[in-house]
Amino acid sequence: GAVVSQHPSWVICKSGTSVKIECRSLDFQATTMFWYRQFPKQSLMLMATSNEGSKATYEQGVEKDKFLINHASLTLSTLTVTSAHPEDSSFYICSARDLRGGRFLGTGELFFGEGSRLTVL
């Protein structure tokens, strides 16, 4: 099956620094990727939809200046947590839409990355 890779899988940084997380679709092109955030023992909360070649669409309550998303190519989306603070510590998961698969409402299959655990000290 299709593979989505996230990097880094975990990162520790100091408060005030910026951290970039990459999400790559390894064997398919993904015009759309999604970024989720998961606090311990909680569900995945959709942060934004990343669209190749255009601006990301953010969910209500998500600060777009805080969480910068860039989807510059068909295989790469990046999430940058700017001026990170301890409350930004979380598990960030991306997913990418593979349009080749038509099972799911004809909208393509969704594949998840392994997740990136961010700890801000």
Place this chain on the structure above:
Amino acid sequence: AQKITQTQPGMFVQEKEAVTLDCTYDTSDPSYGLFWYKQPSSGEMIFLIYQGSYDQQNATEGRYSLNFQKARKSANLVISASQLGDSAMYFCAMREGLTGGFKTIFGAGTRLFVKA
């Protein structure tokens, strides 16, 4: 408003027995898909099963089956012959086809504990 509701924070099941994880959903979109994912402690999301809103039959994938009751807006996951490796978090999710921009929304999750 909650679109996906999982009312069981935790469930216990004896090894080799069957267990049902509940999920109800809310949507006005006639075209939608329902998904179940497993998340072990390592964090990755593992796709288990899918049910489309127009599917006439309940979905099955090996030991997993989805009890789809459209009128009641429920999509319960049934795991038969539980194994110790089934211990994990389980998330019910929905994708709305026409109105949701193909975003996938997740429920709060149910933690399943399989006892030996």
